[in-house]
Amino acid sequence: MGTRHIRLGLTAGTAVVLVAATATAVLTATGPASAATSTFTPVADTYVQGDAASTNYGTSNQITVDNSPVRRMFLRFTVTGVSGTVTSAKLRLRTISGNDGSNNGGAFKVVSSNTWSETGTTWNNQPAIDGASLGSIGSVTADGWYEVNVASAVKGNGTFSFGASSTSTDGAYYDSRESGADAPQLVITTGTSTPSPTPTTAPPSGDPVLVGAGDIATSGSGDSATAALLDNISGTVFTTGDNVYSNGTASEFNSYYQPTWGRHKARTKPSPGNHDYNTSGASGYYGYFGSVAGPSGQGYYSYNLGNWHIVSLNSNISMSAGSAQETWLRNDLAANPKSCTLAYWHHPLFTSGANHAPSASTRPLYQALYDYNADVVVFGHNHQYERFAPQNPTGGRDTSRGLRSFVAGMGGADHYSFGTIQANSEARNSDTFGVLKFTLHANSYDWQFVPEAGKTYNDSGTSACH
DSSP, X not given: OOOOOOOOOOOTTOOBOOOOOSEEEEEEOOSSSOEEEEEEOOSEEEEEETTSTTOOOTTOSEEEEEETTEEEEEEEEEEOSOOSOEEEEEEEEEBOTTXXXXXXOEEEEEESOOOOOTTTOOTTTOOOOOSOEEEEEOOBOTTOEEEEEOTTTOOSSEEEEXXXXXXXXXXXXXXXXXXXXXXXXXXXXXXXOOOOSSOOSOOTTOOOEEEEESSOBOSSSHHHHHHHHHTTOOSEEEEOSOOBSSSOOHHHIIIIITTTGGGGGGGEEXXXXXXXXXXXXXXXXXXXXXXXXXXXXXXXXXXXXXTEEEEEOOTTSOXXXXXXXXXXXXXXXXXXXXXXXXXXXXXXXXXXXXXXXXOGGGXXXXXXXXXXXXXXXXXXXXXXXXXXXXXXXXXXXXXXTOBEEEEEOOSSSOOOOBOSOOTTEEEEXXXXXXXXXXXXXXXXXXXXXXXXXTOOOOOEEEEEOO
């Protein structure tokens, strides 16, 4: 069976469930710091079933866990060609198509024996699932990738076996190595995943830092790369929506967001996107972030950082003039004593992206900010980075009162291309994941695009508040 070559970033804390086989791809970043990612598929995988004690399922195109009948699954990977310190190791499994999912994806442990046979293992001679616990997968749906963090077991080259079981009578089914392209994966990252093309720590002045992006967590590697940047940047983290793909479910937040950006959850001030609302009422989003995301169903709120007033808004509900959100925003701005104001939400009023056109429905929010002399607005939705000159609500350049706007949709989801370049667009990038960092001085701000490891694109500048 052929080995897949897939670029995937890994972070400690990701839940993954797979067994890999042979080293297939090594992607090495260049620049001031480097990281290498290798993806392995299993050399063996199978499951056993309690009521068919002498049956072997090693040639099946699926592996499964269940508690009625009792089924356990096993995976073995051989890791070769890896050098340097392992900074991340993830076991990744894909649920099969045509299945209604499960409320329990299995609990994973190390299997100390590596001598079990794929085509000879049965319930009667199965290896003991006797090693350290690695993690669990919660509810799963069909045709989705799920992950378990196995970094505690995989430290370098060698042979590694994993086993999984379930206490639920609702079985979970995954593609085996015999399935082909959707075979399990063991994804290993070595080296340093955090670049430092320019300083990214808090400035000596101690002025507050606001840093973040949108369109973040998927089964790919981009969110791991940007989460690694946040590891070395102090301050408050913002998100500009589409926090997790593709439907904003609680399971996706736990499987994709939690292992990456989730480690910065305690300092995160999010905003929701349309994918977060693919789950009714964005219940996965509000359930994950809790009260820090604003009242459930509203999702707009404000807070202060130093001499700055920060507003997180919700572009997935009514924004029309006189709506509850727009009225709240005007009242909030009227009561704001701070000298400088920054706002963020998901759908961009200004963008040159080819995938999503400018969202005119957001204009009343921008108008309210403009009326109260706000300074900066940050969007997401298009998976790229773009910076505009200060503009009024109709897109005219306005250096005296206009808001400088950014599209910061480079948090981890696959990149989008640019279409027609809009007026006043001053900087653009569509091939680099990264985060947008603001250093908030008393009456001015610095902005900086901080790129993922191995990339060199950068955009930075400074501007006074109104």
